[in-house]
Structures are given as C-alpha cells and as structure tokens.
Amino acid sequence: QVQLVESGGGLVQAGDSLRLSCAASGRTFDNYSMGWFRQAPGKEREFVAAITWNGGNTYYADSVKGRFTISRVNAKNTAYLQMNSLKSEDTAVYFCAARFGRSSVARVGRVEYQYWGQGTQVTVSS
Numbered sequence: 001q002v003q004l005v006e007s008g009g010g011l012v013q014a015g016d017s018l019r020l021s022c023a024a025s026g027r028t029f030d031n032y033s034m035g036w037f038r039q040a041p042g043k044e045r046e047f048v049a050a051i052t053w054n055g056g057n058t059y060y061a062d063s064v065k066g067r068f069t070i071s072r073v074n075a076k077n078t079a080y081l082q083m084n085s086l087k088s089e090d091t092a093v094y095f096c097a098a099r100f101g102r103s104s105v106a107r108v109g110r111v112e113y114q115y116w117g118q119g120t121q122v123t124v125s126s
Contacts, residue, residue, distance in 0.1 A: 002027040002098050002115045009094060009120030012086055016124070020081040022096030022117060029077040030054065033099045033106065035113055036070060036081045038092035038122075045095070049081060050106035059106035063089075088126040093119040 008020040022034065035050040049070035051058045058070050069082040079096060097113035107113070 002029075002032065004096050004098060004115055004117035006094065006096050006117045006120040009122045011123045011125065014087055014124055014126045016086050017082070017084045018086065018122060020083065020094055020096075020120060020122075022079040022081075024077045024079070024098065029072075030074040031100060031102065032115075033101065033103060034070070034072060034079040035097045035099065035107060036079075037095045037097060037110060038090075039095070039119075040092040043092075045110055047108045047110065048094070050108055051079065052104055052106050053102045057104060057106045059108060061108075083122070086122075086124045088124050091122060091124050093121050095119045 003026045005023045030053050033052050036048040037045050038048050039045040049060045051070045055072050067085045072079040096117045098115040099113045
C-alpha cells in the first residue's frame with residue numbers, strides 16, 4: 001500500500017504557473033511509476049502526464065505538451081507537475097497516481113494505476 005497526498009493547487013489567472021506536488025509514503029517510492037490525471041466537472045478523469053520509476057521516460061497529453069513538466073525526486077518520495085501558461089480549460093481537480101513496477105514505459109491508462117491521491121483543485125480564471 002502506498003499513500004499519496006497532493007498539494008499546490010489554487011486559484012490563478014490565465015497565463016500563470018503552478019507547481020503541484022505529490023508526496024508518497026508507505027512503500028519504496030522508486031518501485032513505482034507516477035502519473036497525473038485531472039477531472040473537470042461533468043467530465044471523465046483524463047490523463048495528463050506520466051513518468052517512469054527513475055524519471056527516464058515521460059509522456060504527456062497533447063493538450064499540455066510544451067506547457068506542463070512532470071518530474072520526481074526519489075530521495076524525497078515526491079513527484080511534481082510544473083504547470084506553465086495555464087488556460088481556463090486546465091481547470092480541474094488534479095490527482096496523482098502510482099503504478100507498481102520499474103517499467104521503462106510511461107503508462108497513460110487510468111486503470112493501470114493502483115493507488116490514488118485525494119486530489120487538489122486547480123482553478124484558472126480567464
């Protein structure tokens with residue numbers, strides 16, 4: 001079992017930046033690949049970004065490519081999502097997720113992740 005806690009959400013204006021953090025506890029963090037997902041009101045939870053266990057590979061949804069950066073510091077048991085040039089359509093609850101395994105492939109499917117945080121709200125005003 002791994003516990004995940006997101007932080008860093010808030011209310012910002014379009015064009016601003018935010019950095020989300022995901023603190024993990026309970027198991028060896030570097031045995032897990034990490035992902036960020038988001039869910040806007042009335043919509044399905046969607047993939048945002050993923051990173052492999054050692055940070056060697058990353059993958060992004062087309063909608064955030066070039067604006068968002070996923071990273072991790074295994075020594076701190078923490079994953080991050082740096083969000084730049086935010087748009088109103090980025091407004092959502094953001095969730096981090098963990099998938100057990102040292103695969104070299106960044107996973108994008110929601111069902112592939114076993115553990116989830118409670119989410120943090122990001123609101124971008126236009």
